[in-house]
Amino acid sequence: MAQKIYYCLSFFIFIHITANAQELYYEGVSSKKMNYTASVQNNTQWCWAASIQMVLKYYGVYVTQEQIVQRSFGVKRNGQLPNLTASPELITANLNKWGVDNRGQRYRVQATWGRNAPHPDMLLKEMRAKYPVIIGYEGENGGHAVVITAVGILDTQQGPAIEEIVVRDPWPSRRNRRRKGRVVYPGEDLANRIGDYWFIRVQKY
Secondary structure, three states: OOOOOOOOOOOOOOOOOOOOOOOOEEEEOOHHHHHHHOOOOOOOOOHHHHHHHHHHHHOOOOOOHHHHHHHHHOOOOOOOOOOOOOOHHHHHHHOOEEEEOOOOOEEEEEEEEEEOOOOHHHHHHHHHOOOOEEEEEEEOOEEEEEEEEEEEEEEEOOEEEEEEEEEEOOOOOHHHHHOOOEEEEEHHHHHOOEEEEEEEEEEEO
8 A cells, every 4th residue: 555644533433342142243355255256465565456356356357466567567678567555546446337347248337535544334235245345554664555445333222333344465474475465454444444435236148
């Protein structure tokens, strides 16, 4: 992700509740499906490209990270692709376009870009519809892009509360490779670190 300030929004309520007798349940894309579509980033700054690749593959659109990077930045004089972060504007541009994938499939991708964490009701709606969501958040080593694929829910007197957020992280650590990038975060903790999000729709022709 681009080097930028990610603002925390405490009024986006991702409630942390001690589960006691309450049962946590999940809404979102199945782990089996995401184990197939998960991608590992091919360069140190390509988390954004890997996240885009992952979501497109989920919808049956096959493009490489290298193609995403090339159409975003071109090729260096030595013929190599640049190892660069992407601004939110560039990610948005990549998620709003027509194209033909590597299998000859024509497609159209459209995305809505939002700042900070999405409202919990909006995120829950996306997960119930099984629409993966790309986010940019502030990690331990700076900005990073991952894909939200599910949320853990507790039913409360105030309504459903997001207790956990499940992501697919393209960073090629040993743990991520072993788990196909699946990482579970406390909902409130991750929400307070989200700087940008993208709700994505893909049509194939």
